[in-house]
Amino acid sequence: MKKRITSININKTKKPKVEKDVEEFTAGDDCDEETALAEFANPVPWQKIEAEGFDCDYALLFPKEEADILFRKLEEEVEYATGKEAQVQVFGKVYNIPRKQATYGDAGLAYTYSGVKRFACPWTPTLEHIREATTKSTGQTFNFVLVNRYKDGLDHMGEHRDDEKELDPLCPIASLSFGAVRDFIFRHKDSRGKNSQQYIEPVKLELAHGSLLLMNPPTNTYWYHSLPIRKKVTTPRINLTFRRIVMRGKKCIT
DNA sequence: GGGAGTGCATAGTT
DNA sequence: AAACTATGCACTCC
Numbered sequence: 001m002k003k004r005i006t007s008i009n010i011n012k013t014k015k016p017k018v019e020k021d022v023e024e025f026t027a028g029d030d031c032d033e034e035t036a037l038a039e040f041a042n043p044v045p046w047q048k049i050e051a052e053g054f055d056c057d058y059a060l061l062f063p064k065e066e067a068d069i070l071f072r073k074l075e076e077e078v079e080y081a082t083g084k085e086a087q088v089q090v091f092g093k094v095y096n097i098p099r100k101q102a103t104y105g106d107a108g109l110a111y112t113y114s115g116v117k118r119f120a121c122p123w124t125p126t127l128e129h130i131r132e133a134t135t136k137s138t139g140q141t142f143n144f145v146l147v148n149r150y151k152d153g154l155d156h157m158g159e160h161r162d163d164e165k166e167l168d169p170l171c172p173i174a175s176l177s178f179g180a181v182r183d184f185i186f187r188h189k190d191s192r193g194k195n196s197q198q199y200i201e202p203v204k205l206e207l208a209h210g211s212l213l214l215m216n217p218p219t220n221t222y223w224y225h226s227l228p229i230r231k232k233v234t235t236p237r238i239n240l241t242f243r244r245i246v247m248r249g250k251k252c253i254t
Numbered sequence: 255g256g257g258a259g260t261g262c263a264t265a266g267t268t
Numbered sequence: 269a270a271a272c273t274a275t276g277c278a279c280t281c282c
Contacts, residue, residue, distance in 0.1 A: 090272035091267035097271080114271055148271095160271040185261095194263060202261095226271090231259065 044137050044212075051203055052188065053222035057214040058205070061137060061176070067210030071178040073126040074238050078102050078147055081118070088114050099155040105144035109245050113164055120144055127240070134174050134242055138214055142174065142242035150182065153233030159187065159226040162215075162243075171244035172216045177207040180237040183230060184213070186223045207239075 044059040062070060080086070080100035087094050103111055104127050105120030112118070123131070127145060135141055148157065162173060184205045191200035203223070207213060227239075 088272065089268095090270055091265095093267070093272070095272045098273095099271095101271095116271095158271055158273090162271090163269095187262095192263090228260080 049203065049205070052200060054186065054188075054203060054219050055216040056219060057138075057216065059137070059212050059214075060208060060210055061133060061212040062210035064210060067178055070126060070130060071209070071238060074147075074178060077124040077126050078104075078149070078238075079121070080147070080149060085118070088116055090114060099157060100149040100151070102147040102149075103144070104147065105245070109144050109247075111144060111146065111164070111243075111245060112166065130176060130240060131242060134176065134212060137212065138172070138174060140172055140174065140214075140244075142171075142244055144243045144245045146241045146243065148239045148241075150180070150227065150237045150239070152236065153180075153182075153230035156229045157227040159185075159224040161189075161224050162220050162241075166245050168244040168246045169221075170217055172214050173220070174240075174242040175207070175213040175215065176240040176242070177211045177213070178209060178238045178240075180233050180235040181206055181208055182227055182233065182237050183207075184225065184227055186219075186225045189222055189224060192224070 044061055047058045049056040049058060080102045086097055086101065088097050089095075101118075103118040103120050104123055105111075107120075107122065109120040110117055111120070127147075131142055131145065150156065167173075184207050186203040186205075188200035188202075190196055190198055191202075205213070
């Protein structure tokens with residue numbers, strides 16, 4: 001059997017684990033009525049992906065035509081960080097981030113990683129629309145999104161966990177993909193390095209145009225993820241990771 | 255065989 | 269420990 005990028009332990013399920021039910025429609029909610037009804041008429045088929053300490057749900061949330069439109073709108077609307085805001089400091093050295101990045105969210109929120117603090121810009125119409133669609137299909141609410149744009153297969157992101165303290169550890173992270181299909185790799189923390197005691201098979205996924213990957217706890221506790229270089233990819237990909245940031249005192253407030 | 259692409263470990267630093 | 273790079277080595281696939 002050929003070893004391709006495949007996911008392991010995939011079972012088809014109707015829905016991810018949802019605590020709250022999908023939000024109800026109010027009579028006066030005309031703006032997104034059509035979308036909401038369409039999603040209700042055609043519930044998204046989810047794939048459950050599980051491994052040791054690993055729990056994700058994957059679905060094609062937007063059909064191609066709609067995903068194409070959203071991609072185009074994102075290209076128009078999203079403004080990415082430049083200059084110093086596009087740099088990160090690791091091991092005392094300053095690097096240009098090998099991708100473009102932007103942060104949007106509710107007023108006053110900020111997100112810190114690797115010593116860089118980024119304040120949320122106000123939601124754009126498209127980001128707001130995608131956020132609502134994500135909430136409707138997952139039953140989860142989000143107050144922040146990190147936008148990463150990979151202009152081609154050389155843009156990438158190194159292995160890391162989303163273990164920032166200001167993230168609500170019980171809230172899943174929803175990762176939406178638009179544009180070029182890219183490989184997405186998970187590796188268990190106890191299976192890294194030469195002297196790791198156990199070998200745990202990495203989980204390798206292809207994140208498709210219009211797809212939603214819901215990363216449920218405790219996935220982020222045990223698994224690193226990365227978006228590796230793919231030299232044959234020549235077109236851009238935009239990734240949105242919706243999160244819930246916990247407000248703690250003044251820390252996240254301007 | 256050999257180059258391209260990839261996977262994976264290591265080192266570096268405050 | 270580190271959302272980075274660079275390097276070396278092993279491996280697979282044309």
